[in-house]
Amino acid sequence: MTGRGRPRLADAKTLAARALSVLDLHGYRDCTMSDVAAEVGLSIRTLHRYFPTKADIVWGPVDTSFATLRRRLDETPIDVPLQVALRDGITASFADHDEDELTTRMRMRLIGRTPELHSHGSEPFVRWRQAITDFVATRTGSEPTALLAVVAGAAVQATTMSALTWWATHGAADDPVGVVCEALDALEVGFTASFAR
Amino acid sequence: MTGRGRPRLADAKTLAARALSVLDLHGYRDCTMSDVAAEVGLSIRTLHRYFPTKADIVWGPVDTSFATLRRRLDETPIDVPLQVALRDGITASFADHDEDELTTRMRMRLIGRTPELHSHGSEPFVRWRQAITDFVATRTGSEPTALLAVVAGAAVQATTMSALTWWATHGAADDPVGVVCEALDALEVGFTASFAR
DNA sequence: GCCACTTTTGGCAGGCTATGCCACAAACGG
DNA sequence: CCGTTTGTGGCATAGCCTGCCAAAAGTGGC
Numbered sequence: 001m002t003g004r005g006r007p008r009l010a011d012a013k014t015l016a017a018r019a020l021s022v023l024d025l026h027g028y029r030d031c032t033m034s035d036v037a038a039e040v041g042l043s044i045r046t047l048h049r050y051f052p053t054k055a056d057i058v059w060g061p062v063d064t065s066f067a068t069l070r071r072r073l074d075e076t077p078i079d080v081p082l083q084v085a086l087r088d089g090i091t092a093s094f095a096d097h098d099e100d101e102l103t104t105r106m107r108m109r110l111i112g113r114t115p116e117l118h119s120h121g122s123e124p125f126v127r128w129r130q131a132i133t134d135f136v137a138t139r140t141g142s143e144p145t146a147l148l149a150v151v152a153g154a155a156v157q158a159t160t161m162s163a164l165t166w167w168a169t170h171g172a173a174d175d176p177v178g179v180v181c182e183a184l185d186a187l188e189v190g191f192t193a194s195f196a197r
Numbered sequence: 198m199t200g201r202g203r204p205r206l207a208d209a210k211t212l213a214a215r216a217l218s219v220l221d222l223h224g225y226r227d228c229t230m231s232d233v234a235a236e237v238g239l240s241i242r243t244l245h246r247y248f249p250t251k252a253d254i255v256w257g258p259v260d261t262s263f264a265t266l267r268r269r270l271d272e273t274p275i276d277v278p279l280q281v282a283l284r285d286g287i288t289a290s291f292a293d294h295d296e297d298e299l300t301t302r303m304r305m306r307l308i309g310r311t312p313e314l315h316s317h318g319s320e321p322f323v324r325w326r327q328a329i330t331d332f333v334a335t336r337t338g339s340e341p342t343a344l345l346a347v348v349a350g351a352a353v354q355a356t357t358m359s360a361l362t363w364w365a366t367h368g369a370a371d372d373p374v375g376v377v378c379e380a381l382d383a384l385e386v387g388f389t390a391s392f393a394r
Numbered sequence: 395g396c397c398a399c400t401t402t403t404g405g406c407a408g409g410c411t412a413t414g415c416c417a418c419a420a421a422c423g424g
Numbered sequence: 425c426c427g428t429t430t431g432t433g434g435c436a437t438a439g440c441c442t443g444c445c446a447a448a449a450g451t452g453g454c
Contacts, residue, residue: 005401006449032439043404044441050321055442082389115318126312127366140392145367146236148261151359152388158355162348170342183348191349205431229410240433251411 015040017103019057023105028058028114038072053141055120058110061097069093070091070131084138086132086160090160090184091177095127101175108176112165119161129157159187212237212247216254216302221303225255225311252317255307260295260321267289267328279336280385285328287357287375287381290325298372302365305373309362316358326350356384 010018022039023031033054037047051057069089076085097104111117118124130144133153137144144150164181167176186194199337207215220228220238230251234244248254269286277285294301308314316322327341329352334341341347364373383391 004399004451006403008402008453023443033441034439045404046402046405048441049403059216060365103227115320115323118318119316121312121315123312135394136388142392147360147367147376147380148383148388148392149362150363151383152357154355154359155384155388156354159348160349162351163344166347168342170344179344184349186390187352187384189389190385191345191352191383192334193387195333195339195345230412231410242433243431245412248430249412362440 003010009042010040012050014101015042016060017099019047019051020103020107020110023057024110027190028054028110028117055122058107058114058117059122059125060119061099062094062107063122065094066124066128068096070129070134073131073135082136083184085139085182086135086156087184089135090156091180094164095177104176108164108168114171116131116149125157129153132156155187156184159183205383206239207237209247211295212239213254213257214296215367216244216248217304217307218298219229221307225251225314227305231276241311252314254320255304255311255314256322257303257315258296259291260319262291262294263321263325264326265293267331270328270332279333280381282336283332283353284381286332287353288377291361304330304373305365308358309366322354329353353381353382356380 007009021038022036025031026035033044033047036057037044040047042050053061056063057125072089072092073085076089078089130153132151134144136152137146137149140149142149160180160183163180164176166183167173167179173179200359210354216233219233222228228239230244233254234241237244239247247333248257253260264288269289270282273282273286297306308329327350330346331341333347337346339346357377357380360377361373363380364370364376368376370376
């Protein structure tokens with residue numbers, strides 16, 4: 001509770017931002033954990049304590065914000081339409097990043113530019129998609145293993161992530177929420193229909 | 198050209214099937230390359246010559262079939278509607294597997310059950326998505342960097358892959374084409390609308 | 395002021411994936 | 425039979441990741 005014990009050399013947030021900028025500068029693939037450790041002034045072992053894997057430097061904060069989606073969807077009143085509930089839950093699930101915009105942008109841009117990172121197999125990422133699938137299944141009265149529920153989960157997740165990386169690269173707005181909403185709306189009505197508008 | 202040189206110990210196709218069954222049996226994560234090499238009777242080094250990476254054991258044949266999508270889309274007459282062209286191109290791009298159904302099913306089931314494999318950052322996978330995005334952009338008169346084109350590429354890819362893994366796990370049909378078409382149709386008209394049917 | 399306790403730090407060893415280099419083995423053609 | 429071609433595999437190396445354990449650096453109690 002108190003400041004008992006040896007104090008940290010750096011707080012986790014600024015450490016993440018610095019490590020991220022190192023990866024962004026040299027490229028994810030061409031940058032070893034030793035490089036990151038040297039640049040942020042930690043040993044490799046300690047760096048691995050802050051970030052269990054190299055991918056966690058990039059995905060860590062995103063993953064933590066993923067963890068809240070299911071709870072938000074469960075608490076959504078039944079009279080809220082499906083797509084509205086999804087849109088609100090999703091945008092809310094990553095709106096509490098508590099991270100400055102430039103860092104978020106760098107993070108998502110790095111993901112977008114690094115195929116290796118496009119989808120990692122972390123638990124939060126899988127559970128986030130499963131929460132979508134389960135919610136869709138419940139609202140439509142089908143099983144969570146139904147084809148369309150499973151596919152909807154995958155499509156919604158891919159839509160959300162690609163909208164975020166698009167915002168990081170091309171987006172002009174300060175906030176990605178509008179971009180994600182636009183993408184989810186297009187997904188909802190079908191892409192052909194949304195292009196016709 | 199001729200049978201010049203030392204002949205292979207096993208042909209690539211049966212080798213892939215055997216290696217795949219080893220991974221499927223022990224689990225992708227809990228199975229080392231040494232295990233696979235021992236079970237198929239090759240040294241680790243030679244195994245790596247057949248499959249450059251461990252993921253290539255699983256994704257290899259899928260990747261090669263990915264490579265043909267762009268050409269197929271380019272050759273599609275302009276009077277074929279967008280969604281029909283996409284559906285036909287996509288189903289055709291993995292219909293020429295030349296692999297027995299059980300192996301394909303095992304392959305896709307393994308992918309579906311292994312988060313680490315859900316999306317790998319290989320070049321064919323990225324180019325497959327880009328082909329979708331470019332085609333959508335061309336047909337709708339927008340830039341390949343437009344938000345909706347980029348998102349459509351990601352959504353279509355996620356839809357296709359999740360439909361394939363669903364078929365491998367739950368599908369009863371011999372052929373996954375029908376399942377993929379059903380998923381793509383749902384994506385096209387919007388999931389809410391397709392559930393209402 | 396000194397000691398105990400807590401927490402961070404980081405060195406060391408080891409396993410796994412992946413790659414480059416090189417030597418050996420095995421079949422074929424002339 | 426010999427040279428060529430091609431598959432095979434050992435050795436070494438780099439990088440990611442993890443477990444274990446000892447040293448460092450603070451705080452609180454006596």
